[in-house]
Amino acid sequence: MADFSAEVYQNEFLPDGGTDVHAVVTVTCTGAGAAGQVGEGDAAEIVIVDTSGSMGEVNIAMAQQAAAAAIDQIIDGTWFAVIAGTHVARMAFPAGRTELAMVQMDGSSRASAKRAISSFRADGGTAMGTWLTMAARVFATVPSLAQKHAILLTDGENQHETPEQLTAAIGAAEGQFQCDCRGVGSAWQVAEVRRIAQALMGTVDIIPTGAQMASTFETLMRQSMGRGVASATLRVWAPQGAQVLFVRQVSPTVEDLTSRRQEVSALTGGFPTGSWGDESRDYHVAVRLAAKGIGQEQLAARVQLAVGDKVVAQGLVKAMWSNDDTLTTRINPEVAHYTGQTELADAIQEGLAAKAIGDDATATAKLGRAVQLAAETGNDEATAKLKKVVDIDDPNAGTVRLRRSVDKLDEMALDTASTKTTRVKK
Amino acid sequence: MTACPKCHVAVEDSEEYCEACGAQLSPTVAANEPPPTEEITGRPPQDADLAGAESTCPACGGAVADDGYCGTCGARAPKRRDHFTEQPAPWVAAVCDRGLRHTRNEDAVAVAADAEPGSRAVLVVCDGVSSSVDSDLASLAAARAARDILVSSRSRGMGAGPSLIAAIAARLGAAADAASEAVLEVTRNATDVATADVPPAPSPASCTFIAAVVEGDLLVVGSVGDSRAYWIPDAGTATALTLDDSFAQVQIAAGVPRVEAESGPQSHAITRWLGADAPDHKPVTATMTLAEPGWLLVCSDGLWNYCSAAQDLANLVRQTSGTSPAAAAPLALAEALVSWAKAQGGQDNISAAVARIQPADGHVSGSNPFQPREEAPPNG
Numbered sequence: 001m002a003d004f005s006a007e008v009y010q011n012e013f014l015p016d017g018g019t020d021v022h023a024v025v026t027v028t029c030t031g032a033g034a035a036g037q038v039g040e041g042d043a044a045e046i047v048i049v050d051t052s053g054s055m056g057e058v059n060i061a062m063a064q065q066a067a068a069a070a071i072d073q074i075i076d077g078t079w080f081a082v083i084a085g086t087h088v089a090r091m092a093f094p095a096g097r098t099e100l101a102m103v104q105m106d107g108s109s110r111a112s113a114k115r116a117i118s119s120f121r122a123d124g125g126t127a128m129g130t131w132l133t134m135a136a137r138v139f140a141t142v143p144s145l146a147q148k149h150a151i152l153l154t155d156g157e158n159q160h161e162t163p164e165q166l167t168a169a170i171g172a173a174e175g176q177f178q179c180d181c182r183g184v185g186s187a188w189q190v191a192e193v194r195r196i197a198q199a200l201m202g203t204v205d206i207i208p209t210g211a212q213m214a215s216t217f218e219t220l221m222r223q224s225m226g227r228g229v230a231s232a233t234l235r236v237w238a239p240q241g242a243q244v245l246f247v248r249q250v251s252p253t254v255e256d257l258t259s260r261r262q263e264v265s266a267l268t269g270g271f272p273t274g275s276w277g278d279e280s281r282d283y284h285v286a287v288r289l290a291a292k293g294i295g296q297e298q299l300a301a302r303v304q305l306a307v308g309d310k311v312v313a314q315g316l317v318k319a320m321w322s323n324d325d326t327l328t329t330r331i332n333p334e335v336a337h338y339t340g341q342t343e344l345a346d347a348i349q350e351g352l353a354a355k356a357i358g359d360d361a362t363a364t365a366k367l368g369r370a371v372q373l374a375a376e377t378g379n380d381e382a383t384a385k386l387k388k389v390v391d392i393d394d395p396n397a398g399t400v401r402l403r404r405s406v407d408k409l410d411e412m413a414l415d416t417a418s419t420k421t422t423r424v425k426k
Numbered sequence: 427m428t429a430c431p432k433c434h435v436a437v438e439d440s441e442e443y444c445e446a447c448g449a450q451l452s453p454t455v456a457a458n459e460p461p462p463t464e465e466i467t468g469r470p471p472q473d474a475d476l477a478g479a480e481s482t483c484p485a486c487g488g489a490v491a492d493d494g495y496c497g498t499c500g501a502r503a504p505k506r507r508d509h510f511t512e513q514p515a516p517w518v519a520a521v522c523d524r525g526l527r528h529t530r531n532e533d534a535v536a537v538a539a540d541a542e543p544g545s546r547a548v549l550v551v552c553d554g555v556s557s558s559v560d561s562d563l564a565s566l567a568a569a570r571a572a573r574d575i576l577v578s579s580r581s582r583g584m585g586a587g588p589s590l591i592a593a594i595a596a597r598l599g600a601a602a603d604a605a606s607e608a609v610l611e612v613t614r615n616a617t618d619v620a621t622a623d624v625p626p627a628p629s630p631a632s633c634t635f636i637a638a639v640v641e642g643d644l645l646v647v648g649s650v651g652d653s654r655a656y657w658i659p660d661a662g663t664a665t666a667l668t669l670d671d672s673f674a675q676v677q678i679a680a681g682v683p684r685v686e687a688e689s690g691p692q693s694h695a696i697t698r699w700l701g702a703d704a705p706d707h708k709p710v711t712a713t714m715t716l717a718e719p720g721w722l723l724v725c726s727d728g729l730w731n732y733c734s735a736a737q738d739l740a741n742l743v744r745q746t747s748g749t750s751p752a753a754a755a756p757l758a759l760a761e762a763l764v765s766w767a768k769a770q771g772g773q774d775n776i777s778a779a780v781a782r783i784q785p786a787d788g789h790v791s792g793s794n795p796f797q798p799r800e801e802a803p804p805n806g
Contacts, residue, residue, distance in 0.1 A: 237497075238500075239496075239498065239499050239500035240486070240488075240498050240499055241499075242500075267497075267498070289500075297502050298495070298499070298500040298501050298502060299493075299495035299496070299500035299501075299502070300500065302491075302493070302495075314493070316493055316495070
């Protein structure tokens with residue numbers, strides 16, 4: 001059985017009249033076990049591969065190897081299926097049946113799936129919404145599933161569907177399964193694929209060249225198999241009359257969870273966090289309280305992780321009003337760090353969006369701010385990626401110039417990595 | 427080990443007369459032979475569990491969660507130890523409160539009484555020394571241990587003479603022994619918990635001790651430290667029944683005015699206490715005949731700090747208990763005294779235990795104020 005723990009980082013002291021309490025809560029899971037192996041219900045995996053014409057002969061061959069590598073990582077007994085995606089979704093494995101289905105992994109099904117994968121041909125368009133819709137229906141064929149995860153690979157824009165159709169398909173799939181999304185090459189839209197990944201509680205990243213696909217798929221599937229806790233919910237209690245300003249995951253990536261609130265009780269909101277392996281995730285919670293008198297103390301939030309209905313970890317966020325400036329002006333390093341990292345993600349995305357529409361002034365200002373924040377928060381990966389898009393005159397002042405010629409892949413790599421955060425150096 | 431056949435205090439075989447009551451010790455009786463006891467009945471069958479927090483939030487009425495905070499408004503729930511009351515009989519009550527400035531309540535009270543007004547009562551107050559570890563646990567254990575000794579009254583049929591006074595004084599000594607042992611036990615437990623990596627506690631648990639025993643119209647008080655007992659008749663002169671074992675009292679004895687001595691930098695330093703590092707803990711006793719209607723008040727310095735002189739305290743009690751003191755509720759009076767001390771600043775923990783003394787009408791004889799049986803404290 002997995003063990004969870006929660007640690008709270010905050011400055012609980014508020015000045016006279018102070019109302020806003022910020023805290024970073026680190027939730028750590030150990031002993032998670034393997035997916036589908038701990039008796040909490042079955043696990044299932046679907047591999048979704050873009051087989052549109054743009055993949056071409058070379059990339060389709062790489063994609064076949066990648067899908068096979070993923071299949072090799074799936075633990076025996078896990079339910080699985082393979083979908084080939086073009087302007088329509090096609091059931092690649094198990095195929096030849098009148099109804100959608102999944103099968104359990106064993107030596108024979110693994111071999112059959114690989115044979116099906118080897119028959120992929122690059123042909124047709126791209127309509128990712130149809131792929132997601134089919135995946136949801138395929139998962140629904142097995143009632144015993146507690147944990148549903150997919151890997152989606154694409155190489156291009158979602159041309160054969162309207163944005164509204166994609167939005168509707170994402171909305172229907174949300175909460176049905178988790179999906180890690182990867183784009184190969186530079187012809188796909190980061191924002192479009194990020195939308196899928198964020199809604200389906202997965203990650204988004206770029207695979208610069210087809211040759212890197214197999215190792216990426218292998219890693220993704222191995223990670224997924226290491227998540228023995230099928231599903232957990234972050235619960236945030238705030239006192240009557242208080243306002244939860246926001247709930248964000250801030251590590252390993254920035255994800256704003258605020259709008260995903262599901263009511264647990266009048267004072268407690270639940271925020272789905274998907275499956276867990278042995279890992280730590282940080283959450284930034286901000287609550288606005290009615291100010292109390294100097295010397296008074298109250299609880300500002302209970303931040304809990306719940307598996308099913310069972311609370312498995314709890315952190316207490318406190319508020320204490322004080323007239324001692326040395327206490328109330330103290331800046332909590334974790335809160336400051338992640339506030340900076342969140343702003344960094346926004347600055348990169350807004351800067352790149354401005355650059356894409358030719359608004360160089362905004363792009364320079366935003367990316368300059370990003371350089372500054374990356375330096376302040378010690379995010380060396382972001383700094384390295386920013387350097388490929390801008391020339392840095394003064395990192396501390398955030399003075400930069402847009403580079404004349406930028407490799408599209410570098411720009412996309414900066415975009416996909418924008419939400420990745422570093423931890424506070426202890 | 428043998429005991430006096432008359433008052434049942436432990437005596438040495440070599441002694442001819444009982445140290446406590448003066449009775450001839452021939453023959454003695456075996457100590458383990460149970461003497462005829464008449465326990466004071468008015469006490470809770472089981473002491474209130476003061477660990478943990480109140481289950482209902484005093485701020486909003488919501489339920490308090492296991493984490494000690496209200497599940498509705500988030501207010502920190504007060505610990506049960508922070509404010510508790512005891513009322514064993516309608517005429518006896520005690521209130522113990524954290525006050526406003528201290529983070530925990532290191533005072534403790536324990537009282538017991540028979541139902542009949544003015545019959546028999548025991549009032550114990552212990553004030554934990556705040557510079558020592560676990561003094562909140564120590565004071566509560568001490569007060570309850572002392573009360574448990576004192577409720578075992580063996581005094582019926584002894585009359586009201588010197589032998590009764592001696593017997594009660596001896597029991598006060600035994601109660602102080604039990605209280606001291608309870609304090610030492612807390613210190614031992616704290617040592618057990620500490621691992622080799624943790625430095626030893628800065629100073630062992632310790633507390634003051636005061637116990638008042640009412641047996642009809644006889645009052646006997648025993649004290650170690652600076653918690654006090656006052657006799658406050660409804661009319662006339664009030665009496666402080668104890669002398670503090672304190673640096674301030676040493677100064678007062680040397681001629682420094684009370685107000686000055688009790689406000690000096692060392693005024694709260696006590697010279698005697700219960701605890702592992704205590705020089706001794708033999709209570710200094712005093713007796714009095716309760717012949718008039720009035721209030722017996724046993725309190726900690728959290729109250730008397732704001733009202734030290736007996737006559738000032740008497741004025742406060744008379745104002746608080748109203749024009750008809752006989753009709754005043756003891757628990758309400760004790761609560762009001764605690765509230766008053768908090769209104770003065772609540773700098774310390776506050777304990778107030780009171781007993782309403784209401785002799786039958788017409789029975790008025792001269793009172794017998796303040797007769798310290800022991801000599802004044804070493805430095806006093």
